[in-house]
Amino acid sequence: MSVGKRLKEERKRLGLTQEEMAVQLGLTRYAQLNFEKDVNLPGGAYLLAALDCGVDVMYVLSGHRAQLDPADLRLLSLIKSAPPIARTAALAALGVSADKAISSAGPTVVLNDSDVGQTISTTALIDQSNMQITVGGRKKKRS
Template sequence: MNIGERLREERVRLGYNQAELAAIAGVAKTSQFNYEKGERSPDAAYLAAVAEKGVDVLYVVTGVRQPVNADELSPEAVELLRLAQKIDGSDLAILVRTASAFLNSSPKHN
């Protein structure tokens, strides 16, 4: 997976379309399209802007996700993880799809 593919993955994960993420970063939609297609690479100003909206920039650039520290998680997130560890694989996949659907249907975070 390349930078463009990871950037697209992050955009989708956060529930933005290309025009929305481009506006957040202060670039044209065509630039966003070119970044995701791999025809151009985003600059530091772009990456800093999208990082403020939750894009995991280290992952986009390197393909490596940093683990989240447990003390950064809400009590609800800790409980969800505890329960997820006890759920069988196919049921866990359903839970992940359900959580993704909730994320994609909720208003964008400001």
């Protein structure tokens, strides 16, 4: 599934028309239409505004949900706050031992917004062979 199709899916999940989403994000309906048809890819400013409107930007870009649905979030919260013996019992009831759950967990991605800037940490392997980092961005000095 493409970025545009996932963007359209998120718009529909939020119950918005193309016109309504475009107005909320400061665009024309045609710009929104072009994003959803994969004519253009949305930029950073658009994605930040979309995040503020409730769009799961991680899903739009990667196809992986960054947010859990409320029932899963509640369950996770209960397990995290449970005493160790209750947590072990809950995992055992699901047929998973605590050690096995930790070792079989897939890669995780954590986004932190700090004073220094946005940092991303993950347990997955990342191919950095084509990575480019730009620092600064100042205009060239005139001679």
